[in-house]
Amino acid sequence: MNRIDPHTLAPPTTPAVPAVEVLSxxxxxxxxxxxxxxxxxxxxEGEFVTLLGxxxxxxxxxxxxxxxxxxxxxxxxxxxRKPVAQLHDCPHKMSFVFQSPTLMPWASVQTNVRLxxxxxGVPRKEADARVTESLALVGLExxxxxxxxxxxxxxxxxxxxARGLVTQPDLLLMDEPFGxxxxxxxxxxxxxxxxxxxxxxxxVIFVTHSIHEAVFLSSRVVMMAARPGRVVEQFQIDEPxxxxxxxxxxxxxxxxxxxxxxxxxxxxxxxxxxxxx
Amino acid sequence: xxTATKPAAPLLGQPxxxxxxxxxxxGVVLVALWQWMVVAMExxxxxxxxxxxxxxxxxxxxxxxxxxxxxxxxxxxLSFALATVAGVLISFLFVQSKRIxxxxxxxxxxxxxxxxxxxxxxxxxxxxxxxxxxxVCAALVALFPIISNTTLGLRSIDPDLQSYFKLNRAxxxxxxxxxxIPSALPYFFGGLRISSGLALIGAVVAEFVxxxxxxxxxxxxxxxxxxxxxxxxxxxxxxLLISLxxxxxxxxxxxxxxxxxxxxxxxxxxxx
Numbered sequence: 001m002n003r004i005d006p007h008t009l010a011p012p013t014t015p016a017v018p019a020v021e022v023l024s025x026x027x028x029x030x031x032x033x034x035x036x037x038x039x040x041x042x043x044x045e046g047e048f049v050t051l052l053g054x055x056x057x058x059x060x061x062x063x064x065x066x067x068x069x070x071x072x073x074x075x076x077x078x079x080x081r082k083p084v085a086q087l088h089d090c091p092h093k094m095s096f097v098f099q100s101p102t103l104m105p106w107a108s109v110q111t112n113v114r115l116x117x118x119x120x121g122v123p124r125k126e127a128d129a130r131v132t133e134s135l136a137l138v139g140l141e142x143x144x145x146x147x148x149x150x151x152x153x154x155x156x157x158x159x160x161x162a163r164g165l166v167t168q169p170d171l172l173l174m175d176e177p178f179g180x181x182x183x184x185x186x187x188x189x190x191x192x193x194x195x196x197x198x199x200x201x202x203x204v205i206f207v208t209h210s211i212h213e214a215v216f217l218s219s220r221v222v223m224m225a226a227r228p229g230r231v232v233e234q235f236q237i238d239e240p241x242x243x244x245x246x247x248x249x250x251x252x253x254x255x256x257x258x259x260x261x262x263x264x265x266x267x268x269x270x271x272x273x274x275x276x277x
Numbered sequence: 278x279x280t281a282t283k284p285a286a287p288l289l290g291q292p293x294x295x296x297x298x299x300x301x302x303x304g305v306v307l308v309a310l311w312q313w314m315v316v317a318m319e320x321x322x323x324x325x326x327x328x329x330x331x332x333x334x335x336x337x338x339x340x341x342x343x344x345x346x347x348x349x350x351x352x353x354x355l356s357f358a359l360a361t362v363a364g365v366l367i368s369f370l371f372v373q374s375k376r377i378x379x380x381x382x383x384x385x386x387x388x389x390x391x392x393x394x395x396x397x398x399x400x401x402x403x404x405x406x407x408x409x410x411x412x413v414c415a416a417l418v419a420l421f422p423i424i425s426n427t428t429l430g431l432r433s434i435d436p437d438l439q440s441y442f443k444l445n446r447a448x449x450x451x452x453x454x455x456x457x458i459p460s461a462l463p464y465f466f467g468g469l470r471i472s473s474g475l476a477l478i479g480a481v482v483a484e485f486v487x488x489x490x491x492x493x494x495x496x497x498x499x500x501x502x503x504x505x506x507x508x509x510x511x512x513x514x515x516x517l518l519i520s521l522x523x524x525x526x527x528x529x530x531x532x533x534x535x536x537x538x539x540x541x542x543x544x545x546x547x548x549x
Binding site: 067099 | 442462
């Protein structure tokens with residue numbers, strides 16, 4: 001397979017194997033609310049793409065359409081050139097990580113992480129081996145027997161990520177996964193996520209409303225605006241990986257952040273002008 | 278673990294001791310007051326027997342009272358089991374579709390609001406075996422909390438968790454076993470706690486209505502008969518047995534809940 005490696009190269013201008021293609025997909029609810037104007041977006045294998053925007057810009061809607069949790073009211077979405085509904089008979093897999101840990105409170109960490117394998121009917125022995133491996137990836141191998149309530153919010157989120165990784169996905173969809181965590185924990189998990197992305201050669205679509213998080217993580221940022229939800233601009237973050245915490249105090253980081261900030265401001269001022277009679 | 282590192286509080290200061298001690302103290306005071314009033318005001322035992330006389334009667338009349346207790350217990354336990362099984366099955370039916378629930382729920386309510394005393398004579402006519410008839414009566418009383426609580430519980434699922442199951446193509450069965458049933462357990466046990474008491478009340482009411490004497494007579498019949506004979510101390514002893522049975526059932530249900538949910542559900546976690 002002709003997989004490009006975005007970890008050493010700048011993201012390609014010629015599209016490589018597209019993992020996700022959004023073809024004029026839009027979402028209008030029956031009551032007429034336009035959650036998302038038509039979006040065209042192509043995401044190559046191995047990219048780390050962030051959907052960035054204020055509340056109500058449709059970033060979660062777009063992500064949930066990619067996951068197949070929401071149907072677009074018009075347009076199409078392809079994942080590895082297939083409609084999302086047909087993904088189960090495709091060798092590629094995707095995982096979804098929710099904003100909250102979404103764990104079963106009655107089940108141990110081990111059982112929670114094993115859930116997608118149990119649902120798929122993977123034999124217990126193989127499943128347990130993969131759970132151990134997955135928990136080791138997020139540094140929680142010692143907590144396999146604990147109940148979720150015994151863990152901190154950050155640790156619960158790690159369990160949720162371990163559950164996302166246990167199916168060995170190629171595509172990881174994350175809906176503001178660290179939004180509810182304190183900033184220090186969030187930085188730590190951001191750095192760990194980048195490590196995993198590099199190690200596992202994942203494709204990640206990450207939803208956030210934090211400009212700093214977007215710059216730190218992404219190879220590309222898709223800027224979105226609200227009322228109606230739409231994509232306004234896209235930015236390549238051409239900074240080399242691996243990125244460490246000190247990346248956040250470099251002038252390049254500040255330049256990217258400023259660029260995104262300005263774009264966000266432009267998007268919201270046009271919105272206000274339109275709103276004014 | 279935290280309490281182990283703390284210096285041990287004085288015995289009376291421990292909340293666990295207090296939880297038993299305070300109600301027991303109130304009980305002792307009330308019983309003492311009752312005993313004192315009966316003696317001081319020279320109340321005759323056919324109006325208000327003293328607590329001591331009640332306990333004495335319990336001991337001397339243990340043969341009829343004990344066997345009556347067993348009969349009442351049997352009906353209570355049978356009807357409680359029947360109500361639990363039927364209630365859970367009906368709840369499973371209800372959550373299969375909103376339409377089924379909408380169509381049938383009013384009838385569950387109807388069952389609940391119709392006084393059992395009014396229905397019991399019919400059931401006793403229709404069902405030949407008196408034990409079966411009384412069991413059905415008591416089960417009808419105990420049924421509704423289990424239906425309503427379990428249905429509510431089976432529907433109270435974390436929506437994100439449900440999306441996650443759907444995303445992973447979980448079958449209906451997998452969702453029921455791995456998601457709905459565990460989510461419903463706290464509600465189900467809440468229902469059990471209410472229904473255990475109702476089953477006892479239902480059993481006593483059914484016995485009153487049935488009025489069965491002889492070897493199959495329960496505590497309610499003992500109360501009736503003692504009333505006719507103005508044997509008030511025995512009436513009080515039978516009452517005491519019914520109350521103690523109710524308390525025992527409640528404690529048993531609370532313990533079951535703790536065993537089933539203690540490790541994870543917020544209602545059973547210690548508050549420190």
